[in-house]
Amino acid sequence: MRSRSFYQWLMTQRKPENANEVQEFANGAFYDSAFPKQSQDFSEISNYLEENANYLASMQIFDEAWKEFLASEEEL
Template sequence: MRTFYQFLMTFRGKNKPDDQSKLANWVFHDHDFPKHSTDYYEISNYLEWNSPFPNALVVFDEIWEMYHL
């Protein structure tokens, strides 16, 4: 199973950036993000303390649902 980080990177580089690509780009540049994690709570807690924009946690939850389909 690939990590959430690997899945999230598929949202980078959109011509018209949306919230999903903004989160992916921010995570790509954040050296402290738990890149090897597959644990919802670890990643969610990290984003709660380091949220890059107001609705980042909502976006994370949406992408997490896709990650587990």
């Protein structure tokens, strides 16, 4: 089992200036009070984002962020 939720990891990616796409995603998710903050489930988060995240330019950004999240969890 993963040690932290995707949202917890995503918040470590926030960057206010000169942000890349994943960092911009993190910045947007920070202000999304309904984001599934405790979830570690790809499908649950993906479905939520498809229906609710107007701050996410492309689902490919989420896919990239998810890959980075999984890689960071393997390092722990």
